[in-house]
Amino acid sequence: MKIWKANILLVIVTMIWGMGFVATDEALRFLPPMEMQIFRFGIAALIMMIIFNKKLRQASKKAIIYGAIIGIIFFLAMTLQTFGLKDSTVPKNAFLTVTNVVFVPIIGLILYKLKPKNYLWYGIIVMLVGFFFLLFQFDIFNINNSLNNLKSQSYITFGDFLSLLCGIGFAFHFICAEKFVKDEDPIIIVMFQLIVSTILSIILAFVMNENPLAIDGTNFIKAVPALLYMAIFSSIISFVLQLTAQKYVPASNTAIICTLESVFAALFSVLLGRTDLTLSLIMGGILITIGIIWAETGFNFKEDHNE
Numbered sequence: 001m002k003i004w005k006a007n008i009l010l011v012i013v014t015m016i017w018g019m020g021f022v023a024t025d026e027a028l029r030f031l032p033p034m035e036m037q038i039f040r041f042g043i044a045a046l047i048m049m050i051i052f053n054k055k056l057r058q059a060s061k062k063a064i065i066y067g068a069i070i071g072i073i074f075f076l077a078m079t080l081q082t083f084g085l086k087d088s089t090v091p092k093n094a095f096l097t098v099t100n101v102v103f104v105p106i107i108g109l110i111l112y113k114l115k116p117k118n119y120l121w122y123g124i125i126v127m128l129v130g131f132f133f134l135l136f137q138f139d140i141f142n143i144n145n146s147l148n149n150l151k152s153q154s155y156i157t158f159g160d161f162l163s164l165l166c167g168i169g170f171a172f173h174f175i176c177a178e179k180f181v182k183d184e185d186p187i188i189i190v191m192f193q194l195i196v197s198t199i200l201s202i203i204l205a206f207v208m209n210e211n212p213l214a215i216d217g218t219n220f221i222k223a224v225p226a227l228l229y230m231a232i233f234s235s236i237i238s239f240v241l242q243l244t245a246q247k248y249v250p251a252s253n254t255a256i257i258c259t260l261e262s263v264f265a266a267l268f269s270v271l272l273g274r275t276d277l278t279l280s281l282i283m284g285g286i287l288i289t290i291g292i293i294w295a296e297t298g299f300n301f302k303e304d305h306n307e
Contacts, residue, residue: 098167
């Protein structure tokens, strides 16, 4: 596969994840977090086991182990994000989560001595400024209100620490995915990622004295459309596309492209009437897009920078 085609797959992934934010928000209106995770991952795992039953029976031991490892990392990252949000604000939680774009090249440098290009760091800086505008709703034409809003969220909580760990968790997920899909089938890896995430979500629910079997039927039915979107699109299609693309795109570049999910999340939120279109949202989206292009290409389009 050509690298530009792999990058297009990753952009499609970010669009799916962007809409997934809206679906998650909708599901959490009716279900508690752990119950939502159990159904999201469980439905997705069941669908994959039915569709890819033959692949499942022929799965190699190595692919199963890889899927289990990624499943543990994915579960930890998602759970840290959920619990981090309970003791943080949405902007800070989201901002700290997207720091995975910084941690991926740092971890790659430490573990594999992969030295990134200088322009990657310049692009990341521009992206982080864009996230600042986007997530904290910073308005340069209303500095006083923007500073007061920022000041009210400037304290550090335990939830912020969990959100930062979540960003590190997703960074490891990108790095492990890049290594694992080189020799194994991404469908098998995704399948076992979902199976392990479901099992761990059930265990944690019982540890927290939440009985996942005590389902409110009315609320569950209301959450079904959002759960199906998260299971089919956010959990199956998106991760199969991501892992397929990561056969050809390095983890650092994957993390950079996937940060577009915040832009698409904001866009879908506006289109669905959940968020107002603001100057800070527009500026943030523009800066993030410029930062991604800079980090990916260094504004030199004559050579393929991902090879």
